Amino acid sequence: MDWRSAIKGFQAYLKLEKSLADNSVEAYSRDIEKLYQFAETKPFKLKPETINLTDLREFITWAAELGMIPSSQARILSGIKAFYKYMLMEDLIKSDPSELLESPKIRRKLPDTLSYQDINKLIAAIDLSKPEGPRNKAILETLYGSGLRVSELTELKLSNLYLDIEFIKVTGxxxxxxxxxxxxxxxxxxxxxxxSLRVHIPIKKGEDDxxxxxxxxxxxxxxxxxLMIQDLAQTIGxxxxxxxxxxxxxxxxxxxxxxxxxxxxxxMLGHESITTTEIYTHLDREYLKSTISQFHPRS
Structure with a gap:
């Protein structure tokens, strides 16, 4: 099987059988494209069904030498494992070469956060006299007030607003x-x-909701x-x-x-695994540690 056919079949499997969003399908496809690029560098060009565990380990080394950080390598590995799971299901291979492939050790980076005061400053910096002002304020209030991903915010529908009962329905x-x-x-x-604003906008076909x-x-x-958020950050210094x-x-x-x-x-965040959410307990510990340092008489 050639790479183009394999990737096309993989995309159809992700979209139709796994019901993944377009962004996720594109991300997985890019991962397999990188594996394809690696296969093309070999003297005897590797095909999807001829790659073995040694080849995959060599690919990870190749990716690291290109400057890819461990978290990016781990993400690509996730895509490769999904690809070979598809190949196995379709009887295109007899065994999965990625089964014993180990992920690189990742040191989990704690995400940057804003203080409540900083969030208030950012929202206060919005110029409400400009036509887009009320919209931008609503965007920041929604991002912070419900913890949405940016893609969830851009796809938010009027028909999924249940403001009378203080809920919104989100597609994650x-x-x-x-x-x-x-x-x-x-x-x-x-x-x-x-x-005050949206009712006066001439809406494009298909964007009504x-x-x-x-x-x-x-x-x-x-x-x-x-860009809007970066501009506001610059405004408040x-x-x-x-x-x-x-x-x-x-x-x-x-x-x-x-x-x-x-x-x-x-x-609320839509995390499939509790371990993803547990990163915030580490942030909480940092907060507790700083509180002790600041207020404990023995610190």
Whole structure:
């Protein structure tokens, strides 16, 4: 089997059988493209079905030499394992060469977070006299108030807003839906945006149900939200490098610091595994340590 056919079949399997979102399908495809590039460097060009465990280990070394960090290597390994699982299911191979492939050791990096004061400063820096002002305020209030991923925010639908009962329905990774509570400040900001700004925008066909729109009536890109947040950080002189995801980390961290149950935070964030959410307990420990250092008489 040639690589192009294998990758195309893999994409169809991810989309149709695994029901993965387009972004996830693209990410997995890029991982296998890298393996294909490696296979093309060999004197006897390797085919998908002829690659063995030794080849895969050599590929990981090759990726590391290109400067790929361990977390990126681990992500690629996840894609390779999924690819060979598909190949095995389709009887395109007799055994899975990735079965004994070990992931590189990753030192889990604690995410950057913002203080509640910094979040207030960022929101206060929004110029509400500009046409996009109320929309941008609603975006930040929603990111922080519900801990959404930026892709979940850009795809948020009017029909999934249940503001009267303080919930929104979110479509997360793998097209999995979840109900997330939304706070009073975010609800207020969304209502102001919809009633004062969105009603006056000429909406593009097919975008009628999308909450956050640009001035041309189309949904916002993730890059637009990223740039908006960076501009606000520059306005208030914030030295940290922040992104939309920083608001998600801050949402989770502040909940854990306030004593929220980890399972509840997991549910709100849409984490499949509790171990992903447990990173916020480490952040909480740092908070506790700093509190002891600051206030304990023996410190």
């Amino acid at each position: 990774k793998g097209n999995k839906e979840r109900l997330v509570p939304i706070g009073a400040e975010a609800i207020k900001a969304i209502k102001i945006y919809i009633e 999308i909450v956050f729109l640009n001035r041309r009536g189309a949904r916002l890109s993730r890059q637009m939200i990223f 914030l030295k940290k490098t922040i992104s939309p995801h920083t608001f998600r980390h801050s949402f989770a961290t502040h909940l854990v610091e306030g004593g929220a149950d980890l399972r509840a935070v997991q549910e």
